[in-house]
Amino acid sequence: MSTEIRFDAIVVGSGFGGAVTAARLAEAGWKVLVLERGRRWLPQDMPRGPGDDWFYDVDEPHKQNGWLDYRWFGDMSVAMGAGVGGGSLIYGNVSIIPPRTTFDKHWPAAINYDALQPHYETVGKILNIQEMPLEQVPKRFDAMKKGAAAIGASSKFQLVPLAVTFDPRWDRNAPDPYNDDKSHKFINAQGREQGTCNHCGFCCSGCHLKAKNTLDLNYLAIAEDHGADIRPLHVVNSVERLADGYRVHAIHVDGGKSRDISFTASKVILSAGSLGSTEILLRSRDEKKYLPQISKKLGEGWSSNGDFLTFSSHKEEMLPTRSPTISCAINFLDGDGYEGARIFVEDGALGDVPVAYFGHALMSARKWLDAGWYKNLLNKLIRQLGRLNTAEHTIAWFAQSVDASDGRLCLKKSWAHFGRLRLHLDWDIKKSEDNFKKVNELHKKLARANDPVSITTLPTWTLLRDLTTPHPLGGCRMADSQEQGVVDHRGEVFGYPGLYVADGAIIPFALGINPSRTIAALAERNVAIMLAEAGKA
Numbered sequence: 001m002s003t004e005i006r007f008d009a010i011v012v013g014s015g016f017g018g019a020v021t022a023a024r025l026a027e028a029g030w031k032v033l034v035l036e037r038g039r040r041w042l043p044q045d046m047p048r049g050p051g052d053d054w055f056y057d058v059d060e061p062h063k064q065n066g067w068l069d070y071r072w073f074g075d076m077s078v079a080m081g082a083g084v085g086g087g088s089l090i091y092g093n094v095s096i097i098p099p100r101t102t103f104d105k106h107w108p109a110a111i112n113y114d115a116l117q118p119h120y121e122t123v124g125k126i127l128n129i130q131e132m133p134l135e136q137v138p139k140r141f142d143a144m145k146k147g148a149a150a151i152g153a154s155s156k157f158q159l160v161p162l163a164v165t166f167d168p169r170w171d172r173n174a175p176d177p178y179n180d181d182k183s184h185k186f187i188n189a190q191g192r193e194q195g196t197c198n199h200c201g202f203c204c205s206g207c208h209l210k211a212k213n214t215l216d217l218n219y220l221a222i223a224e225d226h227g228a229d230i231r232p233l234h235v236v237n238s239v240e241r242l243a244d245g246y247r248v249h250a251i252h253v254d255g256g257k258s259r260d261i262s263f264t265a266s267k268v269i270l271s272a273g274s275l276g277s278t279e280i281l282l283r284s285r286d287e288k289k290y291l292p293q294i295s296k297k298l299g300e301g302w303s304s305n306g307d308f309l310t311f312s313s314h315k316e317e318m319l320p321t322r323s324p325t326i327s328c329a330i331n332f333l334d335g336d337g338y339e340g341a342r343i344f345v346e347d348g349a350l351g352d353v354p355v356a357y358f359g360h361a362l363m364s365a366r367k368w369l370d371a372g373w374y375k376n377l378l379n380k381l382i383r384q385l386g387r388l389n390t391a392e393h394t395i396a397w398f399a400q401s402v403d404a405s406d407g408r409l410c411l412k413k414s415w416a417h418f419g420r421l422r423l424h425l426d427w428d429i430k431k432s433e434d435n436f437k438k439v440n441e442l443h444k445k446l447a448r449a450n451d452p453v454s455i456t457t458l459p460t461w462t463l464l465r466d467l468t469t470p471h472p473l474g475g476c477r478m479a480d481s482q483e484q485g486v487v488d489h490r491g492e493v494f495g496y497p498g499l500y501v502a503d504g505a506i507i508p509f510a511l512g513i514n515p516s517r518t519i520a521a522l523a524e525r526n527v528a529i530m531l532a533e534a535g536k537a
């Protein structure tokens with residue numbers, strides 16, 4: 001039976017995969033609908049203090065649809081953005097091309113470094129990628145450089161490309177350098193107003209100056225200028241196959257309430273991120289039974305991208321709450337890596353507001369947690385955050401690396417056999433543990449080169465082997481066959497023509513480096529193929 005198909009394409013999610021796809025389809029004249037679970041954030045609404053809308057609650061999005069979706073799965077926690085612009089709103093701005101060797105193994109035959117280069121270039125241009133001017137680099141940069149020299153890795157030290165607009169006139173030694181009046185307004189290539197960076201340090205809690213070249217200011221601007229209809233606060237649950245396309249089932253949350261709503265399109269592109277797209281396909285296959293033929297590999301091959309954080313405290317001020325989140329890196333991804341492990345270490349900053357917020361929250365929690373078995377762990381964490389708050393002498397050594405990429409996402413009932421099916425992550429540290437030990441060891445070596453007062457590995461790791469990642473990857477792996485993965489090299493779901501995944505869920509293995517540029521480049525590649533095949537390019 002034929003259905004009235006209302007859109008040429010529905011894109012679910014407006015992060016790196018979704019924004020690129022929506023822009024290119026709309027530019028080609030397609031009627032595009034973008035469904036995004038989060039809000040459209042305006043500078044005046046970005047969270048700043050303890051009472052603000054920091055968190056997104058997947059169980060009650062109608063009540064709480066804030067900035068950060070922080071998901072705790074026991075041994076692994078995942079941090080993600082929620083809003084029009086997806087992860088670009090919250091991310092640390094690093095937009096980097098991985099080394100050639102990244103594509104040597106685990107990828108479909110058609111995907112390789114050379115094939116992706118033109119798309120990496122395009123993404124770099126649209127996101128207006130640039131390096132921080134050398135005259136503006138923070139203290140952390142010098143510490144990283146010194147650390148690299150101390151371990152004989154000076155040749156591996158580099159500035160990182162950032163999606164931030166810098167003003168060469170900005171001067172740290174000028175009076176009140178971090179004041180908003182040090183930012184200068186300009187109109188970007190997509191006709192949107194932005195401001196230049198004043199190093200205020202609010203990158204991850206929302207750049208109110210629009211110095212961050214977030215997706216709402218470029219790719220999504222292109223999409224909307226070409227007629228794409230972007231609807232925030234629409235949470236997609238499942239996708240149903242129709243004779244001539246797909247029906248997308250969602251809830252629209254507004255004013256504390258939610259209501260069911262559905263839309264139809266010839267093509268559907270899931271870009272809800274590693275967790276989001278995998279969950280939508282799991283619900284469509286296992287709960288609703290709409291898409292029973294999806295590969296058995298769905299949910300498998302999930303990776304934390306080997307992310308690991310170690311803190312060190314120094315006599316000298318490091319100002320971790322100022323300057324863009326990351327400025328430079330030491331690259332151990334090529335060759336023999338670091339003692340066989342492939343690692344990319346960056347100088348992590350900590351926005352002053354999140355530090356103040358979490359410090360405050362933990363201090364309050366301490367009162368009622370004092371009696372718990374985790375008292376020591378929490379006290380250590382609180383002490384560390386307290387130091388960060390007052391001393392400003394801390395460096396957060398932040399690495400990505402190549403873990404075993406053997407996590408598995410699935411649906412499970414909340415309480416044994418009762419309750420609603422919820423997304424669950426099986427993560428076993430066994431095959432990745434050596435890798436993380438080497439990362440921690442490397443962090444400590446780099447810190448020691450800078451006369452540390454103390455070095456702190458998070459007790460969540462030392463005591464429990466628990467980790468947190470802001471870089472979830474996989475779940476709908478790309479592969480050459482349905483036996484190996486969920487989507488083909490074009491991002492199309494095996495067995496379901498016209499249904500695609502375009503986001504971090506399709507990355508088949510840990511990249512060991514910040515993933516957003518690769519996710520966007522793959523989306524550029526795959527949407528170009530989709531348009532060519534549809535004869536509408």
Ligand SMILES: Cc1cc2nc3c(=O)[nH]c(=O)nc-3n(C[C@H](O)[C@H](O)[C@H](O)COP(=O)(O)OP(=O)(O)OC[C@H]3O[C@@H](n4cnc5c(N)ncnc54)[C@H](O)[C@@H]3O)c2cc1C
Pocket residue numbers: 012013014015016017018035036037038079080081082083084085086087088090091092093094095096204234235236237271272273274276277280326470471472502503504505514515516517519
């Ligand atoms: C604090 C932090 C710092 C980071 N720093 C960096 C960095 O410096 N460089 C880098 O490369 N990466 C960084 N990342 C990671 C980066 O943000 C992600 O890798 C990237 O955003 C993933 O792109 P994506 O398209 O897969 O998904 P996302 O960008 O996460 O987009 C998915 C979108 O889908 C929406 N969505 C999810 N579920 C649904 C649903 N059911 N219905 C409708 N919409 C839905 C989400 O709200 C979101 O907008 C950082 C992440 C965090 C949290």
